[in-house]
């Protein structure tokens with residue numbers, strides 16, 4: 587195996603060591619390909635962790651952002667920002683919901699959702715509101731969102747955690763009912779339609795419908811974190827739409843701005859009027875540059891029919907992986923290939939984080955999450971030929987790793 591000579595120092599003297607970084611530095615990209623500062627080419631099957639919806643250097647997005655930079659980058663929410671109205675309208679129309687709050691990141695969108703849920707409770711006389719959250723969930727790294735996260739590693743060292751969360755397993759409506767039975771402090775159920783960081787675990791469609799019914803029966807908010815699985819990744823605008831339900835609150839971020847930081851909380855009628863002037867805000871949230879990125883991302887996605895592309899190329903990729911790993915799936919060495927559209931996870935029977943470097947050595951960018959799950963969340967412009975290329979590079983590495991004596 588060819589091993590990449592590190593092009594950058596493995597440790598940085600000035601940046602905090604919050605990430606275990608691979609020893610490459612990327613310099614530029616085009617479509618689904620990126621190049622490092624030594625000129626080596628990589629196929630990008632990570633897309634900046636489900637962020638680069640349109641890939642790299644998309645000509646229309648670049649032109650729009652260049653235009654916007656010459657007009658206004660930032661003003662302030664003290665004034666009307668017409669581009670906010672424009673992006674909000676696009677999101678409302680595509681979600682069937684009603685109103686949007688803009689911020690800049692996923693955790694901020696989730697933080698706003700948690701505040702909405704608490705105020706929803708206080709407004710109806712619940713002094714100590716409680717929110718149902720899930721095992722293996724990931725909602726961000728602020729104190730409140732890491733408390734909602736179902737991963738002890740994310741929480742370790744940051745206690746005391748925020749209170750008011752009830753944790754349940756996914757896809758088990760009986761467990762949800764049992765955990766909330768007779769508890770009049772419950773105000774919301776909060777979950778990812780497909781858990782991302784937790785290992786690409788989809789909520790079953792009938793479970794989503796059961797949760798919706800339970801929320802309606804009890805006057806709870808159904809809050810679906812679509813930060814990773816939303817914005818067309820699964821082949822519909824939002825992953826919960828496969829179940830034919832509407833949430834009351836939906837945080838978005840990652841893919842919304844194709845790389846420009848944009849977060850949003852979309853609310854339905856039940857949650858749209860909870861925040862009043864003074865209740866919440868963000869200096870950067872909804873600034874003209876971010877809004878232009880969101881508007882253009884949606885326009886380009888539609889012009890290029892990227893929802894259909896996510897569906898068809900995603901299915902092609904999944905089939906290719908299943909074929910190439912058929913023996914390993916049969917033996918149980920590959921436990922499962924999960925996910926929908928261009929949000930796929932391959933769970934192995936053993937830890938596989940070494941694969942990220944091995945893939946780099948072979949010109950492919952992926953990530954491994956939850957230790958044993960290979961995550962593929964490429965740009966939504968991925969072609970079938972590029973999907974084949976992922977299979978050709980990745981599957982032999984998986985097979986070889988699984989053959990190594992445990």
Ligand SMILES: *Cc1c(COP(=O)(O)O)cnc(C)c1O
Nearest residue numbers: 691692693724725726782813814
């Ligand atoms: C990435 C992610 C977040 C956090 O987003 P940041 O922009 O990193 O704050 C929250 N929820 C989900 C589901 C995510 O995948």
